Amino acid sequence: MEKHTAPMNKSLKINNRDKAVLMRTPFMTGLGADTLVKMMNAVTITSIPARQVVFRESMPADFFFCVLSGYVRLYRLNREGREADIRVCGPGDTFAECLIFGDDFYRFNAQAAENATLARFDMRAVRQLAEREPDAARAIMTCLSHHLLTAMDCVANDRLHTAPQRVAEYLLKSCPIDGGPASVRLPFQKSLLAGMLGLAPEALSRAFSSLRRVGVTVRGRLVQIGDVSALRDI
Amino acid sequence: MEKHTAPMNKSLKINNRDKAVLMRTPFMTGLGADTLVKMMNAVTITSIPARQVVFRESMPADFFFCVLSGYVRLYRLNREGREADIRVCGPGDTFAECLIFGDDFYRFNAQAAENATLARFDMRAVRQLAEREPDAARAIMTCLSHHLLTAMDCVANDRLHTAPQRVAEYLLKSCPIDGGPASVRLPFQKSLLAGMLGLAPEALSRAFSSLRRVGVTVRGRLVQIGDVSALRDI
DNA sequence: CGTTTCGTTGATGAGGTTCAAGACCAGTGG
DNA sequence: CCACTGGTCTTGAACCTCATCAACGAAACG
Secondary structure, X not given: OOOOOOOOEEOOOOOHHHHHHHHOOOOOOOOOHHHHHHHHHOEEEEEEOOOOEEEOOOOEOOEEEEEEEOOEEXXXXXXXXXXXXXXXXXXXXXXXXXXXXXXXXOOOEEEEOOOEEEEEEEHHHHHHHHHHOHHHHHHHHHHHHHHHHHHHHHHHHXXXXXXXXXXXXXXXXXXXXXXXXXXXXXXXXHHHHHHHOOOOHHHHHHHHHHHHHHOEEEEOOEEXXXXXXXXXXX | OOOOOOOOEEOOOOXXXXXXXXXXXXXOOOOOHHHHHHHHHOEEEEEEOOOOEEEOOOOEOOEEEEEEEOOEEEEEEOOOOOEEEEEEEOOOOEEOHHHOOOOOEOOOEEEEOOOEEEEEEEHHHHHHHHHHOHHHHHHHHHHHXXXXXXXXXXXXXXXXXXXXXXXXXXXXXXXXXXXXXXXXEOOOOHHHHHHHOOOOHHHHHHHHHHHHHHOEEEEOOEEEEOOHHHHHOO
């Protein structure tokens, strides 16, 4: 089963929901009306099926992307072909924007984890915009800063926390409640979450079952948390 | 032994060597003469002794830094007080610049791994500069992009490679030779290298000794490599 | 209703951490 | 010059976490 880098389904027209997602991106928020128009001229909307590869490592980097719906995983391969996820991007997340002023080639692979809609930005056009319009530059800097901090968090978490701790942390992040019971609906498959946390799917499964003793129960994608503060002590 | 966040030794005058390092930074290269002057006005040079803490996580982030000499480690603590290195910065590296348009508080700790000289940039001043001068913005974006790519590399490496592979990769990066024998002088203590690679010092030691069978010998900080291409196949 | 993908569970082993002990080395002071 | 000291590094042993492989059950999907 070869995951090919096939032509994407272009849809010239952007629907309202996707547009709303795009506009609330840190990338677009804070742009002046003028720059916003220019930025939108650099965008193409594309829809891709699950498992489709968006780009591969070492391909010429002509575009960067913003996820409008669905999820995209960024990953790298080692020589034996094993994959390791670097980041999982959901609605509102941009990726590969680090190449606007970085390398000329993609440095990792990107694949749709499920059916997805993407905004595709012309790298050259945005680069020019960034050099001329302070608000565009500011948006890019904010975005890069945020991603850098997230990546550093990721390194620290991998090195400091065990599997159950990482799962607990993920759950706590996705349910902004101080204490007491809560429930979280995973927005994607568990295998994707596993990769996100740097775990094999089996390890995620075991981490969940080890969290049962602190009152976490899992049924499909629905996670029930008995007491949020108990989870925080893991 | 408490590592205190004591006042730094200010030295108003920057020596020529330090100045040369600063000017060759991606941060300063590419700046116009005008912006360069303004940027230099935001800088203070400070010297700090080994083990001195530069800043701590959750302190208000008023400055970011550029290492001129020595090494600084960025790390985070878990609840039990175990430390995990996120990055090690050497001469020419900037750190905490992700907070120019990021958070208002440091997100990790920084400590001198040995006696070091730092350029300290006033965050507010540089933020203003970045918003007004396109060349400053461009320098910051380039710098952030580079760091983001490095951080992503780090995540991928941690998840894909074993200890000997990481050591091999480090050695190969620090000796840009295609094949045959080579030698590398480690620029810092092994314990620092261990942290950099996400390993306990013991694990680094074992990794080195496991590399003996591919012709790597270690004497103090001097690493002799029998055949670079053999090392590349690890 | 079969087929396929996904998730769980068990058994096993590799890779690293931790703890403890000793080797090595440079500096210091008798 | 030697002995002592403090720090760094190495080595061994026990333990732990997690990846891997294989088998099975459960959904999802046509």
